Amino acid sequence: MLKNELTNLLKIDNPIIQAPMAGGITTSALVAAVSNNGALGMIGAGYLSPVQLRDQIREVKQLTTKNFGVNLFVPSNFEVIENHIEEANSLLDKYRTQLKVEQELEAFPCMKEMLQVYNEQVQIIVEEKVRVCSFTFGVPSMEQITLLKQQGVILIGTATTVTEAIAIEKLGMDAVVVQGSEAGGHRGNFISRHEEGMIGVMSLIPQVADQVTIPVIAAGGIMDGRGLIAALSLGAKAVQMGTAFLTCVESGAHPLHKEAILQAKDEDTTLTNAFSGKWARGISNTFTKEMHEYEANIPNFPIQNTLTQSIRKASASQNNKEYMSLWSGQSPTLAKNETVEALIQRTIKQAERGMI
Amino acid sequence: MLKNELTNLLKIDNPIIQAPMAGGITTSALVAAVSNNGALGMIGAGYLSPVQLRDQIREVKQLTTKNFGVNLFVPSNFEVIENHIEEANSLLDKYRTQLKVEQELEAFPCMKEMLQVYNEQVQIIVEEKVRVCSFTFGVPSMEQITLLKQQGVILIGTATTVTEAIAIEKLGMDAVVVQGSEAGGHRGNFISRHEEGMIGVMSLIPQVADQVTIPVIAAGGIMDGRGLIAALSLGAKAVQMGTAFLTCVESGAHPLHKEAILQAKDEDTTLTNAFSGKWARGISNTFTKEMHEYEANIPNFPIQNTLTQSIRKASASQNNKEYMSLWSGQSPTLAKNETVEALIQRTIKQAERGMI
Numbered sequence: 001m002l003k004n005e006l007t008n009l010l011k012i013d014n015p016i017i018q019a020p021m022a023g024g025i026t027t028s029a030l031v032a033a034v035s036n037n038g039a040l041g042m043i044g045a046g047y048l049s050p051v052q053l054r055d056q057i058r059e060v061k062q063l064t065t066k067n068f069g070v071n072l073f074v075p076s077n078f079e080v081i082e083n084h085i086e087e088a089n090s091l092l093d094k095y096r097t098q099l100k101v102e103q104e105l106e107a108f109p110c111m112k113e114m115l116q117v118y119n120e121q122v123q124i125i126v127e128e129k130v131r132v133c134s135f136t137f138g139v140p141s142m143e144q145i146t147l148l149k150q151q152g153v154i155l156i157g158t159a160t161t162v163t164e165a166i167a168i169e170k171l172g173m174d175a176v177v178v179q180g181s182e183a184g185g186h187r188g189n190f191i192s193r194h195e196e197g198m199i200g201v202m203s204l205i206p207q208v209a210d211q212v213t214i215p216v217i218a219a220g221g222i223m224d225g226r227g228l229i230a231a232l233s234l235g236a237k238a239v240q241m242g243t244a245f246l247t248c249v250e251s252g253a254h255p256l257h258k259e260a261i262l263q264a265k266d267e268d269t270t271l272t273n274a275f276s277g278k279w280a281r282g283i284s285n286t287f288t289k290e291m292h293e294y295e296a297n298i299p300n301f302p303i304q305n306t307l308t309q310s311i312r313k314a315s316a317s318q319n320n321k322e323y324m325s326l327w328s329g330q331s332p333t334l335a336k337n338e339t340v341e342a343l344i345q346r347t348i349k350q351a352e353r354g355m356i
Numbered sequence: 357m358l359k360n361e362l363t364n365l366l367k368i369d370n371p372i373i374q375a376p377m378a379g380g381i382t383t384s385a386l387v388a389a390v391s392n393n394g395a396l397g398m399i400g401a402g403y404l405s406p407v408q409l410r411d412q413i414r415e416v417k418q419l420t421t422k423n424f425g426v427n428l429f430v431p432s433n434f435e436v437i438e439n440h441i442e443e444a445n446s447l448l449d450k451y452r453t454q455l456k457v458e459q460e461l462e463a464f465p466c467m468k469e470m471l472q473v474y475n476e477q478v479q480i481i482v483e484e485k486v487r488v489c490s491f492t493f494g495v496p497s498m499e500q501i502t503l504l505k506q507q508g509v510i511l512i513g514t515a516t517t518v519t520e521a522i523a524i525e526k527l528g529m530d531a532v533v534v535q536g537s538e539a540g541g542h543r544g545n546f547i548s549r550h551e552e553g554m555i556g557v558m559s560l561i562p563q564v565a566d567q568v569t570i571p572v573i574a575a576g577g578i579m580d581g582r583g584l585i586a587a588l589s590l591g592a593k594a595v596q597m598g599t600a601f602l603t604c605v606e607s608g609a610h611p612l613h614k615e616a617i618l619q620a621k622d623e624d625t626t627l628t629n630a631f632s633g634k635w636a637r638g639i640s641n642t643f644t645k646e647m648h649e650y651e652a653n654i655p656n657f658p659i660q661n662t663l664t665q666s667i668r669k670a671s672a673s674q675n676n677k678e679y680m681s682l683w684s685g686q687s688p689t690l691a692k693n694e695t696v697e698a699l700i701q702r703t704i705k706q707a708e709r710g711m712i
Contacts, residue, residue: 161622161623162621162622162623162689163623180556180558181554181556182555182556182559192623195626196624197623198537199622199623199686200537200556200557200558200576200577201558202536202538202556202557202576202578202583202586202687203538203576203577203685203687204622204686206579206582206583206687206690207622207687207689208622211689220556220558220559221556221559222558224562226562226589226590226591227558227590229586229589230558230585230586230587230589230590231586233582233585233586233589233710234583234586235582265518265519266517266518266555266559266560266563266564267518267519267548267552267553267555268552270551329559330555330556330559330560331558331559331562331563333518333566333567334562334563334566354589
């Protein structure tokens, strides 16, 4: 039951994928520990430069001989609305003053530049012979898919609706992560609108499994063997766990971030677009609460992400969790601070015990 | 695996409860068919007068000798904001004109009257010796709990968060329905705020199961044997299915309502407070889309419910689904138009096959 065509394809013993959390969480130690314990470690490369990505891939290879993967953010066009940027900037000035952040002029990334970085990242996947590559916020071009498949790279898309999962299958990708509304971090919707893509995994897995033939990977709120068995029963072939790995010893998440999750209640997460311009789920704090009423006019990703960067950074370095993005799924009370080995063994043992 | 302390307590063969959908859906034929097929039928009595409730209980008793239950709405204080009522009324005039509805002066229910109806309903539960009574939008008073328990009535509360489930256990109730964000119809939050209570069942079940000792009943997006096994694996002792029963032959839902669900995609539901003043999930239509921008100022339940009553009624009688409340959970593509017997047998067989 815990082995299937997807675990065979990915060459892993356990149907568990570590979610590719971007922003320093997926350290090489984390990724390698996951792969060394029979699951699939993933580098969250969304914010890595090509050089950083190549370095980390090589570092992980030093730490494990097992398969691991890389996740890339697919750039998409974004509107630049000057009024919204000015408004956001003046709202954010309050926090800059409070945190004593220099009001330096941020340089916004432009689409051309983002595409260039992304294309270089894809090239590195090929050159470094990474075995698995997943994509968020969109899908790779047919040209890239052909190139990557020729090199034997296993391609995984991210969907929040049946429509998106079908699109991913039609492109010839090998598997699809279905991201339920429970999931922490950024929403992966790229065809469906934000609200349409807010579907709980209990609903999403069987509906997608009925409509596509590629293996389904369930993401959102899954933290232990109970969630693993549930996801497999619903038609998934593996689970992708984020928050559960985020609080692990090997994760690079800020100590305050781990602590915020470990102390949170089930009802303490919120959706916000105020950190990055894209909707994402995290533990609510002063920043998400105060910015709530301005959500309609927040500049698009990655503009808002650039605008809040120094605030998030200063908040973290001042050990103040109130202005950091504390990404978390909806099951924080099931999180533990343990080693990756302990988490994976506990999950598999519980799943085996729970088999009906 | 499909039998446990809760099925024993409820004296049912299958760990399935038919959700108590109010507003004419839970016909006596539906409730009795569910109970006769080894699950628990429930009368959704939220909008029934005491006389109607007594009549239906007696009618169901004619159709089954098995246990069945009744669900009551617990009245709660609501604010009357004259500005919001005027604004809502003028927004609704457009629909009244379009549907040629007489603009009669609606009489709003007052709290005193609602409490009186509710207290009479509780009295009828006792007098008619109904075996199971569940509550939504709040919890009964200690006095009522004592009275009902003395009569041997099994009491079930409805929770959307761990906080609410703990409150229900503390009151001495016998079981708790945990309503995930996937669920169709009205949200049952009564302590937690609306957004806090929007937790997917994959997250909600294990977190509640870890925190209470009373049996947990999972609700939201569960439509078949896959969902049943998943819910039990996560720690639930039974499931409560709404949408799956709503499209059954025996259900009293309007044919257009059934058809809207049977034709919907996974991403076609939305949350709206524009029909009743309380948040609820249904298939999106012209009314939910057009009213979306006014959600912040909608009068409280039951005022808005009263204001939209004639519109919903006229829309239904004119076979126009665009202004009816088309309640549905997030798994409409799994709904079928079949008999209750076929649904329950299919679900149990699939669950038995799916047992790992």
